[in-house]
Amino acid sequence: MADYYEVLGVTREASEDEIKRAYRKMSRKYHPDIAGPEFEDKFKEVNNAYDVLSDPQKKQMYDQGVDPNNPQASGFAQGAQGFDGFGDIFGQFFGGGFGSAGQGPIPRTQPGRDALSHVSIDLKTAIFGGVAHTSIHTYGLCPDCGGAGTRNGEKPVTCPDCKGQGFRQKVVRTMLGQMMTSAPCDRCEGHGTIIEHPCQTCMGHGRVQTKRNVGVTIPAGITDDSRLRLASQGEVGEGGGAAGDLYIDVSVNPDPQYTRDGDDLHCWIQIPMSWAVLGHDIDIDTFDGKKTLSIPTGCQSEDAIALKGLGVTKLRAQSERGNLVAHMVVDTPTKLSDREEKLMMEFAKLHDADAHHTTGRSRPKPKGRKGLFGRIKDALG
Template structure:
């Protein structure tokens, strides 16, 4: 008997919440759409384990040594006392010592699995949020039969072998002699009914694999590598069963004009040296449209200009972060004769006593106002 606790990576005293968390983690890890088709069987094991351990009655049976997913393979391991012995004995006689309840037919309708997809959005969508369309390839309800699996105008019929019970009794030889045991009906595979005329589109499964477009509501301020959950947008189960959830992994593409740090946006603007010296008003593009900013006189390379409320939306408060413009001063590489004379004149008046470039672990304070006022006068 499979160790379902080990499959989910939990202890035998795990709570319902522990089981749910473990299932979500393991199902995402081994989902064939992510891990690859070779993990299909492992993914089925995870689902089987969750199906048993998430149901209190099935979990009790399992803890007593009976696997509800495979009752014919159960044994005495884990059974305790009269209850465990009764459960195992019931596998031979079709019920407990008290002539208890018999096995019922296996429903054709099964819940669908969760699906996982990836989607890339631009930075502006991450700032403001919005609905983005994505296409997924997964199982959906068969429109021709409506999920019944039967051809139009036909219905499943009662199995003549098990008479709708889904299980049949067989006589088996054991060390104790001949005994009666209960097993799934081979003709109807335990369903109790037979689809004599399967739907030609889904071949009796009630679902077909197809592509469909899903609108994903992206919240403002979402971070890169986030995961969104869309309830009931995953795979439709066999027999038209309820759809699982769809998980969407979000990636944010790089933007040409802005970079993001937390809730703030950053950009770098290159300005001529004269603008940095004398000051200048200009317009820059933002996600909120053109914005006017002022380069102050005496602006230094890597100085910043902050525009409040133009950054990324904060998910909790819906307020906006800041847009921080970094100033890059462009030093001319070629000068006209008249321009060169002005710079030389400024150098003689300001740098005549200079010996070498100062060296320090961090910038030394300087009289920026006096320096740039003199350079301003030289260029005017």
């Protein structure tokens, strides 16, 4: 008998809430749409464990040595406690469980599984939020029978073989004498009812494979590799059962102009040496339209100028935004005309008289100037 507590990673003293939390964690971890199709059996094992441990009656039976998910072993264990698992042994030899009755019919309506999809968004959508669209292939409610699985609104009828019990009993001879065994009814497959005229669209399953487009609301400030949950947007279950959830993995495409660091945006602007010396106002394209950037007099390469409140919306404080930080890259000319060279020489005579030679492995900082990170910190306030 499988150890359902071990499957969910909980102790036998775990509370209902602990079992539920463990199930949610394990079902997300091993869902075939998330972990891959090779985890299909593991996912079923997790669902079986939760089906038993979440039901007080089934849990009590399981704790007494009976597996409610294995009807072939349940009957004998109920009627022969103290035989230390002989029910499982007899089940292997005689193909059924020993006891007075089965565990009742298997419901036709089953909950659906969760589904997983993916969307890619641009940086602007990550900053301001928006709506993205994705297509998913999954099971949806049958449009003709509405999940009932029957034709023309008919109701399933009671199985004449098992009389609605879902299980049939018979007497078999064993080394211990005659024993009563129970097993799922072959005719109704354990449901206790029969669909005489199945819906031709879904063949009695109440659901059909479908492709549908889903609109995904993207919250402002979302980060790359985030996962969103859309409740009840996943796979519809057998018999039109409640749909599972849909999980959306979100990736943010790189932007050609800006990079993101937390809630701040960064860009690098190449400026001529004259702008760096004299200062200049330029218009730059931002996600809020054109904005004026004032380059101060005496600007140096790697200086950072911040435009406050033009960065990314803060995910948990939608009324606040980070900053846009522009890093200056001073372009030093490499080719000069005769006149430009003459002017630069005159400039050098006036400005570079106090230049001196220094030695050492690091570049000296200009007097009164801070390092790169200090200037960025000042720019961000």
